[in-house]
Amino acid sequence: MPQQQQQQQQQQREMPTLKVTTTTWARDSHDLFDYEARHVNTKTFYIQRPMKAFRSGTDIQLIPEGVANPTNADYLVRFVSDKNGKFQVVPAERSGSQSTNPKKLWLIVKDLQPTGHIIQENDVIKLGRFKLRVRQCVKSGDVQPELRLDDSDVPDVGGAPGDDLKQMQCRICLLEGPNEDDPLVAPCECKGSIKFVHINCLRHWIKGRLQNNGQSDNSGSTFFYKQQQCELCKTAFPPAGMANGEKLQIVQVPNTQPPFIVLENLVSPSQQQNRGLHVISMAEKKILKLGRGHESDVRIADVSISRYHATIRFVNDNFVLEDHNSKFGTLVAIRKSHVVDVDSPVSVQVGRSAISLSIEENPGDVPIEGSDAPAPGGNNNPGSGSGGGGGNGGGGQTDGNPDASMEGGDGSHPPSQANDGSSGG
Ligand SMILES: [Zn+2]
Ligand SMILES: [Zn+2]
Known part of the structure; x- marks a missing residue:
């Protein structure tokens, strides 16, 4: 040689x-x-x-x-x-x-040493073929979940300048005119006599819809927020709107106790009606289960998701994602x-x-x-x-x-x- x-x-x-x-x-x-x-x-x-x-x-x-x-x-x-x-x-x-x-x-979570991935805001997590974006990781303090799904500003819902609100009817309770601390708002694209609704009537209607999606636990601090749309014009109601220079909360959600995490399910354009946010408090929970099974805290009904697919724990002031021997893997972009x-x-x-x-x-x-x-x-x-x-x-x-x-x-x-x-x- x-x-x-x-x-x-x-x-x-x-x-x-x-x-x-x-x-x-x-x-x-x-x-x-x-x-x-x-x-x-x-x-x-x-x-x-x-x-x-x-x-x-x-x-x-x-x-x-x-x-x-x-x-x-x-x-x-x-x-x-x-x-x-x-x-x-x-x-x-x-x-x-x-x-x-x-x-x-994608990073394969189950092979990470030491075990698990420390979750950061804006991480994209993939379970099977299903993707979640980490919107918020709140460890402590006086912070509440941010429910905006779009990056749009808080829209004006006060109606047009010429609208005579005293003559307008609420399309839910059918009563005319605003009440004390209960203004009439125009939260969607509907026009004419069905344009207005009392904010409390709308809040009550949205609350009923959110409770019916079956993913809230008894403590109320863990829930799935799905954007609700007007049944007539199909516009999504904003979580909050402006009327007479005042910001009005339209979607009212339970007070969420830190530490909590907010995960957005990322869906294809044809699945926009399934868009939503999983808000999960870990104040009284040591381990959060993600999977297809009924016992899951974040339940995803998809064939590529294992029954018990992955977990999130709150340890040493970090949210840690771990794989649970899933068939199609737990990944981070x-x-x-x-x-x-x-x-x-x-x-x-x-x-x-x-x-x-x-x-x-x-x-x-x-x-x-x-x-x-x-x-x-x-x-x-x-x-x-x-x-x-x-x-x-x-x-x-x-x-x-x-x-x-x-x-x-x-x-x-x-x-x-x-x-x-x-x-x-
Ligand atoms: Zn009303
Ligand atoms: Zn409408």
Whole structure:
């Protein structure tokens, strides 16, 4: 072996190395990954410089930064490193000139060490295919839930300047004119004789609707707030409105005792009628259950949700999210990047692939992806993914049996093009 190559190999062994283990579910269903699936394709890579990951069928390919993206492959994720060799996992970037489709990147909560994810406001949590946004985390103090679902201002509900309120009728109680501390308001798009309603009549009507949605507990501090709409014009009633320069609360909710958390269910545009906020006080509750089961505090009736899917606890002044061995996982969106450190390995999910990442300080004789050292007896083409092999010879990069993924028989994916990773040897 030439001396130069030996030196290169010695350097390679001592460089911080990112170990990347990818597990891909053969079935393509709503970007889900089945954590109980046995028919998966697993591959392991070792990298020492920035790389991009692509998926085609059940096969994963790593490509160095600067090399053109492959066509007809899902662009999953980037691994970048700084001068100190510290690695970060970064969502795939959207690029106008390339046809490859970048995927959303999610942190896998059950693999976090120490256990659980500390929830921050604006986190997006994904249970199965169902998403929740953390609107408020209130640990203490005199703060109440903010019920705005839109970022709109508090609208004027006082009616038009020319309206003679004394002549106007409330469309609920049918009495004319405002009462003391009970003005007539125009809270929706309705016009003419049905335009006005007493604010107390409207409050009472909304309260009755909220109590009928069956997700309030006896203490009253935990409830599901769903925006109510006018039955005639279908406009959503605002939680509060302005009349004669005064702010009037339209939706009145129970006093909520901190610590409490407010989660918004994120729904597709066609499901807007299911939009709402889960307001959950943990003042008298040690553990909050999320799942499909009836005993759940946040109950989500969806086939991708396990009966008892995840929990939120309030410990050491933090709201901590944990997975409860769910089938389709508990995830938190990674917006910018996530650091992989020596003592903090990380797992991420991108669609139907789960990727475990750890730093190997002394990788030893492992095949380095896209290594500059010529592969003995093989071609040294960094663009060929795991087949590149590197100076230590390829082989043994695939832990799973790629053919096993075909036994599921669901027929929902094209034939496997999995590379068994042994071609570099
Ligand atoms: Zn009335
Ligand atoms: Zn209306």
